[in-house]
Each structure stands twice: as structure tokens, then as C-alpha cells.
Amino acid sequence: ILRKRAEKAFYEGVLEEGVIPLCAALAAKEHGDARRALDLLRLAGEIAEREGASKVAEEHVKQAQREIEKDRVVEVLRTLPLHSKILVTAIYSLETAKRDKRASATGEIYEIYSGMCKSMGLDPLTQRRVTDLINELDMLGVVNAKVVSKGRYGRTKLVKLSVSLKNIREAFFEDPRLKSFFV
Numbered sequence: 788i789l790r791k792r793a794e795k796a797f798y799e800g801v802l803e804e805g806v807i808p809l810c811a812a813l814a815a816k817e818h819g820d821a822r823r824a825l826d827l828l829r830l831a832g833e834i835a836e837r838e839g840a841s842k843v844a845e846e847h848v849k850q851a852q853r854e855i856e857k858d859r860v861v862e863v864l865r866t867l868p869l870h871s872k873i874l875v876t877a878i879y880s881l882e883t884a885k886r887d888k889r890a891s892a893t894g895e896i897y898e899i900y901s902g903m904c905k906s907m908g909l910d911p912l913t914q915r916r917v918t919d920l921i922n923e924l925d926m927l928g929v930v931n932a933k934v935v936s937k938g939r940y941g942r943t944k945l946v947k948l949s950v951s952l953k954n955i956r957e958a959f960f961e962d963p964r965l966k967s968f969f970v
Contacts, residue, residue: 793828806831809848826882827851860950863927864958870894870912871920872959873903875929876968878948879955890931890945893918907964921946 789807802963810831812826828843829849835843864875877899881891897914904911921944932946942968948955959965 789824789828790797792825796829796942797832797843801841803845805845806843809845813848813852826855830854857954860954864929864950864955864961867929868915869909869964870904871924872905872962873902873907873909873964874917874920875924875948875955876959876965877903878946879952880932880968882948884950888947890933890947891945892946895920896921903968918944 789811793802793807807828808824810824812825814820817823827848828851831843834850836846838847840847847925849884862871863958867875874896878891880899881896881922882888885891893914897911897917900917901911911917921930924930925946929950930946931949932944934942934944936942956969960969
């Protein structure tokens with residue numbers, strides 16, 4: 788399918804040898820979907836054209852893969868419910884404030900989240916519900932959360948963003964409810 792479409796879409800000799808197999812391999816690794824491979828090939832062609840390249844190279848395919856992945860992450864973030872967005876924004880603000888970029892405990896995240904809710908005129912969710920939201924964000928790949936034992940002081944969950952700060956800014960900056968936290 789991919790070769791036939793490539794023959795119709797591109798002039799002969801424009802695609803470097805490894806481009807089509809790389810598109811197929813990257814698409815198969817993720818979904819096994821021919822549409823994904825076609826999207827990669829199309830976007831790689833657009834990137835090569837933007838750069839003024841005479842050929843579509845494997846690097847263009849890799850760049851296309853990164854762009855598609857970034858767009859998917861931003862879309863996931865944009866479609867989150869409001870309290871999940873506020874929670875991600877709270878984690879974002881903690882990570883940008885910390886120089887060492889270490890993970891944050893759920894307690895400190897909850898404090899920031901509660902303050903943000905109150906500043907927006909919203910009632911914060913309970914700490915238990917926020918912990919559930921953190922677990923959901925972990926399953927979506929937005930954050931990385933792990934439980935750590937504090938000995939006799941019990942256990943806590945340490946949370947770190949799994950997506951770039953830039954992607955979060957891009958996803959939430961347009962939301963008028965959250966914009967003030969990103970200025």
C-alpha cells in the first residue's frame with residue numbers, strides 16, 4: 788500500500804531508500820496502521836519540502852514522527868477535564884519552580900492545586916479524588932507516579948511530568964481559565 792501511494796505522490800528518486808521501510812516500521816510499532824505510515828510519509832515529504840531538500844530522508848521521517856507524537860500529546864492534554872488540567876498545571880508550576888526537577892509528593896501537589904482552584908472560584912476535589920486523577924494521568928502517560936515508603940511516616944506518591952513543559956504550555960495557554968498560570 789505504502790509503496791503504491793509513494794509512487795503516485797512523489798517523483799521517482801525523491802525518496803531515499805530507507806524512508807518507506809522506516810515509515811512502515813514506525814507505524815507498525817505503534818498501531819500496525821497503514822494510515823499512520825501514510826501520514827508519516829506525507830508529513831516527512833512536507834518537512835523535506837519546507838527545508839528545500841531535494842530528497843526525503845530518514846531524518847525527515849523521524850522528525851515527522853516527533854511532530855505527530857507532539858500533536859497527539861497536546862490533543863490529549865487539551866481534552867482533559869478541567870480539574871485534571873488544573874492538577875497538571877499545579878505539577879507544572881512545581882516543576883518549573885524546582886531547580887533540581889525532582890518529583891513532587893501528592894501533598895504538595897494538592898496544596899498548589901487547591902490554591903489554584905480557590906483562585907478560580909472553584910471548590911477543590913478531595914485529596915483522595917486528586918490521587919485518583921493522578922493515577923488516571925499516569926495511565927494516560929501525562930505523568931509518572933510511583934509510591935514511595937517513608938518508613939513509619941507511611942507512604943506517599945511521587946509525581947513527575949512525563950510530557951514536556953512546552954507541550955503543556957501549548958495545550959493550556961489558549962484556555963482562558965488557565966492562561967493566568969502561564970504568563
